[in-house]
Amino acid sequence: MSIDVSNITKTYGEQKALNDVSFKVSNPEIVGFLGPNGAGKSTMMKILTTYLNASDGSASVNGFDVVSKKKEVQQSVGYLPEHNPLYLDMYVREYLQFNANVYKVEKSRIEDIIELTGLTPEAHKKIGQLSKGYRQRVGLANALLHDPEVLILDEPTTGLDPNQLVDIRNLIKTIGKEKTVFLSTHIMQEVEAMCDRVIIINKGEIVADKTLSDLRQGQEQVVIVEFDYRVEDAFLLKLPKVKSVKNTQDFIYEITFSTDEDMRSHVFDFAHDNELKILQLNQKNASLESLFRDLTS
Template sequence: MSLQIKNLSKSYGAQLALSDINIQIEKNEIIGLLGPNGAGKSTLMKSIAGVLDIEQGEILLDNESIKANEIRTKNRIGYLPEHNPLYQEMYVREYLNFVASLHNVSDERIEKVIDLVGITSEKTKKIHQLSKGYKQRIGLAQAILHQPDLLILDEPTNGLDPNQIIEIRQIIKAIGESKTVLLSTHIMQEVETLCSRVILIHKGQVVQDAPIEDFRGKYRNVEDAFVHYTK
């Protein structure tokens, strides 16, 4: 799978959120998308996922425009936004059945994903009854249910306790062995644990895009690199 972002810009009225973004991804890896609050990370992820309209530039998935081929390309992308949009009154299995029906996913695949994200014991409960950690697992389940080639995760461990964070990281790491994962997080340890590459955005522009080893070679850690490029 290849992802190409060419000269992508996005504005909200007079505010420029993204300015001439160019990114190329050619192999399966976990990529950390970093930047301060308001840097444009969520806008970039929403643009790739097809949630926001592309105003300037283009995004290609295997040389296919996601704007011109919206349905086909969206079927190849999984997306977990920062604010996990779940139907709170639905039962867990009922919700995943609904998501599966949109992608023609089999019951066997649903059960496999339920087991993978660790919600077997909760699948007969209503979503609103569950902890935030389990809700994040359900959000992750819906994002990977159709076996997407590209998985986009916006702050997937935000607000979780240490044990839940470790469990979600293990799931993401397993997925990243065979898929491309674009991961936004403010937890630098998470980046160093999971990511092979870092894309750093500041004020709507890419200020650094390099293998994580390059950051380790020049700075004590990713946090020092983050401060250097964004202060």
């Protein structure tokens, strides 16, 4: 088992940041650790990476206890904290060489990691000259440098633009085919795009632990559409598999379908048949967002 957490509790004075938390993560697997701000996500990750000691309970990573085998845990884990700590005055290769020396990694590994993380076009620059997306890549490159079995990533996509998001998502998915990836986020789209399984934490306690396939069973889908004219709800209710219709604003409608099939083509055909123009047409998955909202509100 790559990560084994048993009855972990962490208190700060009278406040419990984590309360009797238990879960296991196998290899290879990408697990999303979800929760609202202040739920205990970062605290759990700091315990798993030996930066914090738990008040009670036990945890191991790659078979090493996080208290009695701290050095072994640190050597076998790649960690990208939420606030990526980088030496901005160092060049990309210089920074990775510095960390390679710490881990006693062969120099040839540096070029392999630069290529894997897509840093080649920017590798000649100082880190301070890089965009947020490329700085995240440097953090990931550093976390991967010593070829760890487990990657622990705290909010790895925060602050990235849409293009950067796609690149980092694809990189994490590629890594997750061979390694254990345990990542925290509060963005549902990131979970849908990358994860095999979801653990939801709220107020320091695990409130859900499910695979994505389990969450998709009986899944609902919401299509948000804006027409150029008002449409009676009764007409939209005739669309196949419609559960409900809500006119949210002016000519904008939220149509809930009782299926995980992409129903946007049906909405498009409806508009075409009724000589309506579509000004926007978006799809969102209602199941995971609803579950998150219900469990953490």
